[in-house]
Amino acid sequence: MPKFKAFTLKANGRINQLKTQCGVSDAVLPTNPPTPVAVNQYEAIWDTGATGTVITSKVAKELGLKPTGLVTSNHAGGSSQVPTYLVNIYLPNGIRVQGIRVIEAVLSGDTEILIGMDIISHGDFALTNVNGESCFSFRVPSIKQIDYVEEDKKPNWLKPSKGYKGGKKKRR
Known part of the structure; x- marks a missing residue:
């Protein structure tokens, strides 16, 4: 059994948005006896500039989520009071x-989760x-620090010599 779970998405050319399908369910404790939890799939965008995860009002309504509170959300249009919900998020693979606390906000296009x-x-x-x-590519949990600067600090005997061009000597 792997010690982590991961997924990878590949695309031709440079991409300007990272999008995947993600599931959402209410994070309430199951009843006794447990009942199946409804998990709906939605288009999600990954945003390293966002501190928290966001769902739309459509997601909240379709899942019948009950607000857990209100917070002030700062966004491009200023700030506003928005409801929060406690949900489970299902990423690919x-x-x-x-138990992630998310806020409700308007997202562009067909995106329902940020x-x-x-x-x-x-x-x-x-x-x-x-x-x-x-x-x-994304994996959980984090298992290794990725450091490209350290990766480049190879011993000199592993680095190609000056003028080395994949087996061909530099012409003078």
């Missing part, structure tokens, strides 16, 4: 984040763009 740093910080998050292909 069976990654479940339980995944913020409250979830992203649970794991390792990477985005690369190599050879015309974008690769977005």
Whole structure:
């Protein structure tokens, strides 16, 4: 059994948005005997600039969520009082984040969930763009620090010599 859960999404070209399908369910404790929990799937956008996760009023209504409070939300249009909810978020590949407090807000397009740093910080998050292909990968829990500066500090005998071009000597 793996010690972590992960997913990877690849796309041709450079992508300007990270989108996945994510599930949402109410995080209330199950009744006795337990009843099945409704998990609805929605389009989600991943936003490292957002401190918290957001759902739309559509998600809250479809799941019959009850507000757990009100908070002041600061956004591009100023600030406003918005309801909070306690939910479980289901990321791709069976990654479940339980008991996340989310706020309700308007999101653009078909996006119904915004995944913020409250979830992203649970794991390792990477985005690369190599050879015309974008690769977005996420794993939970975080198992290794990714440090590209340290990775580049290889012993000199592992680094190519000056003028080395993949087996061909530099022409003079």
